Amino acid sequence: MQPIQLGRMRIHKVHEMDSPVPLLGQLPGVTGADMKRLLTWYDQPDEVNADPETSLMTFSVHSWVIEIDGRTVLIDTCDGNDKHRLIPEVSNLNTDYLGNLRRAGFEPGDIDLVMCTHLHFDHVGWNTRLENGKWVPTFENARYLFGKRDYEYFKTQPESEIVHLEAFLDSIVPIMEAGKGELVDEDHVALGEIADGVWMEPAFGHSPGCCTISAQAGGAPALFWGDVIHHPVQLIRHDLPFAFDTDGVMASKTRKRTMERAADDDLLCFPAHFRRTSAGRVLRDGDAFKYEWLPG
Structure with missing residues (x-):
C-alpha cells in the first residue's frame, strides 16, 4: 500500500506474511448468521464464507512505520526469521521482511524507536536477528520500549504461555541484555505529548499488559490497536474470547470499548492483522460494528 500522510506524520506498512488458520479454532462460537452478516461488508472468498466450519481467519502479519518530526518509529515486529516455535507454521521462518522494510524506504539502522503493543511472539520476533549463533538487536540504533506488565508476567515464565515464552527468551531478553530496552508504563508518552506525538x-485483556498506540501530528489521529481486534468478524462478535486472550472477559470489554471510541471519534485505525490495506475506519452497525478499508 502507499504511505499515508496525516499532518506531519507519514505511515508505512511493512508486510511479513499471511497466516491462515481455521476460524473456529481461534474464535469458537461464531455462527452462520454472524458469517452472513460479515459477508455483507467483507468479501474475501479465499478466506470466509457463510459456513464458520469451513471459513478461515487469515492474518496479515505486518509492522507499521511512522515518520514523525524527524524520528522513525516501528510498531510491532512480527514473527522473525530462524526462530524455533511450537507452532509449526511460524517456526524457523525465512521471510523477506527486511527486504520489504527496505522497499518501504528504510534500513534497519534508520529505526529510532521500536514499540510493541504487547509481547506475544508475532509482535516481537524481528526485535532480534541471528548473527553467528547469537540473538542480536535487528535495529541497532533503536531504543526499544516494552510494557512493564507484560515484561514482568513473562519474566515469571508461566507454563501456560510457552509459545510466547519462547519469543520472550529470544526476542526480548537479548534486547535488555544489550542495554537497548526500556520498561515503561502502559500509558507512556514515547514522543512529544498526547495529541501531538x-x-x-x-x-488489557489479550495479554496482561496489552496496549494500543496512538499518534497525531497536526492532522487526523491514528490508532494502532495491536491485537485488541484480530479479525473483522470480531467487530460483529466482540463478546467472544479469542484463543490467545489471557483474560477473555476483559479482552472482550476492551475490544468493544476500543471499537466504540474508534467509531465515535472517527479514528483512522491501523490493525495489526487485517488484510488488504489494513488501514481504515470502524463504523457502527446496529448492535455491532463494521469496517471500511482505505483504498489501496
Missing part, C-alpha cells in the same frame, strides 16, 4: 494507552 506518539503515546501508549492501556488495553
